[in-house]
Amino acid sequence: ELQLVQSGAEVKKPGESLKISCKGSGYSFTNYWIAWVRQMSGKGLESMGLIYLDDFNTRYSPSFQGQVSISVDKSISTAYLQWSNLRASDTAMYYCATRDNSGRLYWGQGTLVTVSS
Amino acid sequence: DIQMTQSPSTLSAFVGDRVTITCRASQIISDLLAWYQQKPGKAPKLLIYKASNLQSGVPPRFSGTASGTEFTLTISSLQPDDFATYYCQQYNTYFLTFGQGTKLEIK
Numbered sequence: 001e002l003q004l005v006q007s008g009a010e011v012k013k014p015g016e017s018l019k020i021s022c023k024g025s026g027y028s029f030t031n032y033w034i035a036w037v038r039q040m041s042g043k044g045l046e047s048m049g050l051i052y053l054d055d056f057n058t059r060y061s062p063s064f065q066g067q068v069s070i071s072v073d074k075s076i077s078t079a080y081l082q083w084s085n086l087r088a089s090d091t092a093m094y095y096c097a098t099r100d101n102s103g104r105l106y107w108g109q110g111t112l113v114t115v116s117s
Numbered sequence: 118d119i120q121m122t123q124s125p126s127t128l129s130a131f132v133g134d135r136v137t138i139t140c141r142a143s144q145i146i147s148d149l150l151a152w153y154q155q156k157p158g159k160a161p162k163l164l165i166y167k168a169s170n171l172q173s174g175v176p177p178r179f180s181g182t183a184s185g186t187e188f189t190l191t192i193s194s195l196q197p198d199d200f201a202t203y204y205c206q207q208y209n210t211y212f213l214t215f216g217q218g219t220k221l222e223i224k
Contacts, residue, residue, distance in 0.1 A: 035213050045153075045161065045204055047213040059211040062118075095160060099208060103167040105151050110160050 002027040004034075004096050004108035011114045012086050019082040020111045022096030029053060029077035036070060036081045037095040039110075048094075051079060086115045119144050123205055123216025129224040134195045138219045140205035142186040149209040152181055152190045156201045164203075165190060197223075 007021040022034060035050035049060035051070045058070050069082040079096060096108040120143040130136050140150065148168040153161035163172045165181035168188055178193040192199055200223050205216040 033211070037213070037215075044218045045206070045215040047215065050211055050213065061212055097213075103149065103170070104172070105163055105166055105206075105208065107160055107163070 002098070002100055002106050004098060004106055006094075006096060006108035006111045009112040009114070011116070013117055014087055014115055016086050016115075017082070017084050018086055018113065019080050020094060020113065022079045022081075022108050024077045024079075024098065027100065029074055031101065032099050034070075034072065034079035035097045036068075036079075037097060037107075038064075038092045039095070040092045045095075048081070086113075088115050088117075091115045118212050119146060119207055119210055119214050121205055121207055121214050121216040123219055125219060126217060127220045127222065129222045130195055131224050132195050132197055136192050136195060136221065138190045138203055138205075138221075140188045140190075140216045142188070142207055145186060146207045146209035148183055149207060150181075150183065150188045151206045151208065152179075153204045153206065154199075154201045155204065161204065195221075 003025050005023050010018055012018050030053050033050040033052045036048040038046045038048050047061050048064040049070050051058045051072050072079045091114050093110045093112050095110050097105060099105050122141045124139050150168045152165040154164055155161045164175050164179050168183035169181045180191050182189050200221050203219045207214055
């Protein structure tokens, strides 16, 4: 069965860089996309952007353009979400998600990122 | 961008009630609409995909329908475990936009 497993919780200081991961298994890591979703404490779900797994084309939601970078290493079926200059406002839970040929969606378990001095 | 307008934002109901949550898309999104249930501190749980397909393991009291750009999630007979926040999500375009959420509370 298709599964997405995310890296563990992170605690960082403002200004630091961070790369979190999302590893896929149980399917061909070549179809459709991997998307990243942010959820701040007590708030709703926000789409950050996604990367297409066939051509590595990335699309970012306007609020996240220039703030994060999405990449993928197909050789290890892993997608990444990266920050180069973390801010306290990046403190949130981050989820990765994908879909299969039937249109069914799959989510990772989430990675909690805490940015605090 | 496609906007998803979800209503109501809060819903109070009794155990056993039939409830409906609606999402309206600002553009045609085919049937690429999902519904999620989320409880505090937990990841969203997929209930419905492609507008009307019940995710494996989800009780049949949950159902989804589509009519043009309007989508509904219906819970036929509320159970205590159903009190949570519900989100719709379109995945027809790469922005994967979500509704604002509906908090379902016990009356």
